[in-house]
Amino acid sequence: MIFRWFESLIDAFKDPVDSMPPKSVWRFYAFYLRQVWPVFVAAIVVGFAVAIVEVSLFGFIGSIVDMAKGAPGTAFFHEHGRTLLWMGFVALIARPVLGSLHDLLVNQAIVPSLTNRIRWQNHRYVIRQSLGFFQNDYAGRIANRIMQTGGSLRASAVQIVDAIWYVTIYTGSAIVLFAKADFWLAAPLVAWVFAYVGLLAVFIPRVKQRSWKASEARSKLMGRIVDGYSNVLTLKLFAHTHREEAYVADAMAEQTDKLRWMTRVTTAMDASITSLNGFLIVGTSALALWLWSEGRVTVGAIALSTGLVIRINNMSGWIMWVVNGIFEDVGTVQDGITTISQPRAVQDREGAMPLEVTNGAVRFEHIHFHYGKQGGVIAGLDLAVRAGEKIGVVGPSGAGKSTLVNVLLRLYDLEDGRILIDGQDVANVTQESLRSQIGVVTQDTSLLHRSIRDNLLYGRPDASEAQILEAVRKARADEFIPQLVDGEGRIGYEALVGERGVKLSGGQRQRIAIARVLLKDAPILVLDEATSALDSEAEAAIQDSLDILMQGKTVIAIAHRLSTIARMDRLVVLDKGHIVETGTHAELIAHEGLYARLWKRQTGGFVAAEDALV
Template identity: 85%
Template structure:
């Protein structure tokens, strides 16, 4: 019960404020720690108590020596019974209770829950980044930074809380107790303290910098490794295993060299602190003995000072590693900021409303977009699609066809112009509501590494088994799904499809994708080269499923195989980001323009022959 109470102090999945985390390290720390400040305040208070108890134990040692020296053995317990009982209470009850409470706060409340909360909030923020954000970095490096940053922030925050009191209480109390015995007895400790702080001041910032570089190199290495695993088929098909090994080895060598540069500093710092501690132990012990020989301090003062400086010696080594660990973790957090604390390129407006689609009309109003380049990919395009109309978009590579789809889905924001759906500017509605009203079937269908059922339910999470079976039948995916078996013996709809759906053939992936979009049943449908990667037999089979999918919807279809879209209500021909022709297949052939040339090129080659056979 007590464990559960402490574990409930921090809600890992509390709904966060949807804002960009701060880009400076210390503000980034405060952004997350202020959310759980009562728990950390409790850790600080308890840490203070633990440190006071630890120091008091050394004070007891000196007191016992002095009490034993001044009182006959027969009267010892009678005269000092209360003090001894108090010492026993502190050692047997207060110390275990405080240390147990400290462990409960740290291990039950902070370690699992705070780490998960930071990961959860960072993941929520990053997953809403634009498509371009993910295209410009390794997926493995992004994931690595999300995982590492949370653990490093939590670890360094806990270390700071523990270290503050141990340093302040141990050192401060030691100076007071030494000075109380004799002013000169505190001198070696004061001198050591200044030297110790100076040593840390020199090494720690340099360690932080090198730790950041090492963490950055580690993220780069992780990105390269995951990139190779994700594209293992390409690696094997091109027989470049040794090339891939060299590519990873280069990043591994860089990471190792940067790690070595960091550990060199650590070794130098450890050696410097060890030398300082030697001077502290020898100086304090020698001075205590000399002062005793002069009758200025008691034997208890020798026991106290010697025992305490040995404890400080051990503690200083621990503090050194803690401080080093703190700044190593800070370096890791600093590396993570490069991914996490980035503004979103595409954001909903504060007053964004859900998109309401009643008819399905789409209008591109003088749109401009060029991916941040100086020259335009799309410049001044005008296009209206009537409700329920099915248009095909054709044109040579680089004409801007896929870009037209990307801006309609608002994967990128326009640089000028508007896109209207039933009169609503898509820039003024929420991205989630916009994409929920548009079904998409792409050329490179990517399935999640989950079960067939989970992939289908992405189309409609609340779909019934009957609705799933109906969509699968219409997509003609019922021919193969029941026979699927994965590596762990799961069958049919429960079988996992592998990363990006690699366990299925191209035609099977497309049929699952079509079934998923059938379940979604959105009023607007985009087909982006939906059959170009398939052979003619598979294309002919899937074409029937696409015709079922298109019924009653506004459709925008992009295809290089012109035969697949020749039956559309209207064809739009793009070139260099503009619409250069528009009409039916017959009208465009008769016109003798770009479409006619493209058609002639295909009908005179392999593609047309393939289509004719189909």
């Protein structure tokens, strides 16, 4: 019960304000730590109490030695009984209770929940990044940084607090206790503190910088490894296993060098502090013995000072490794910030409203978009698609066909112009509502590594079993789904499809994608090479289903295979980002322009224009 209470103090899935996390390292820390400040402050206070108790134990040792100097007898317990009972209470009750409370706050409340809150909030922010963000980086490196940053931020924040308390309480209390016995007894410890802080000031900035570089190299290595795993078929088809090994080995060698570069600093810091600690132990012990020989301190002071400096020696080594670990973690967080704290290229505008589609009319008004390149992909294009109209978009490669779809879905923002759906500028509505009103079947169909059912329910999460079966039947996917079996024995709709759907053939993936869009039943439909993965027989088998899918919808269909869109209400021919022709299939053939040349090239002149319309 007590574990659950502490575990409930921090909600790992609390949603933050949807804004970019700070780019500054310390403001990044503050952004997440202030969300859990009551628990963190409690851990700080309890940590302070634990440090005080630990130091008091050494004071007890000195006191007991001094009390025991007198003659033995029953008077000892009578005279010192209350003091001894207090020492026993601190050692037997206060210390375990405070230590357990500290562990509960750290291990039950902070470690699991704060770590995963940071990961969750970072994931929520990053997953809403633009398509270009993910296209410009390794998926493995992004995931690695998301996972590492949460753990490193939490670990370093907790360790900083513990280290500060132990350093200040141990050294501060020791100086006070030593000075209380004799002022000169504190001199070696004061000198050690200044030297210790000086060494940390020299080494820590180097540790931080080199830790960042090592973490950056580690993320790069992870990205290359995951990239190879994700594209293992390509690797095997081209028989480049050794080339891939060399590619990963190059990143691994870089990571090894950066790690060695970092550990050189930590080794030098360790040697320096170990030598300094030797001077502290020898200097304090020798001075305590000399002061005792002069009658200026008691035997208890010798026991206290030697015991405490040995403890400080051990603590300083621990502090060194903690500080080293802290700045390794800070370097990891700094590396994560380079990915996480990036502005979103495509964002909902302030006050954006949901898109309301009443008819489904789409209008492109003098739009410009270049993917940041010199020269035009789309420049000054105007196109009106009437509600319920079915248009086909054709043209040579690079003409801007898929770009037209990308800007309609607002995967990228226009550089100029606007796109209207039923009179509403898509730049002024929420992205979620825009994409929920447009069904898309793409050329490169990618399924999630989940079950067939889960992939289908992406189209409509609340779909009934009957609706799922009907969509599958219309997409002609009912022929193969019941026979599917995955590696763990799951059958049919429960079978997992593999990463990106690799366990299915191209045609099977495409049919699942079509069934998913059938379930979505959006008023606007985009078919981007929707049947490109199907052979002619399979394409013919689902053509009736596509016709049903298109009924009552505004349709924009892109195809290189011109026979698949020849029956559209209107064809729009693009070339170099401009509309060069528009009309029906028959009209464009008669015009003998670019479309007619593309048609003749594909058919070799063996298919008459009227045959394509049958």
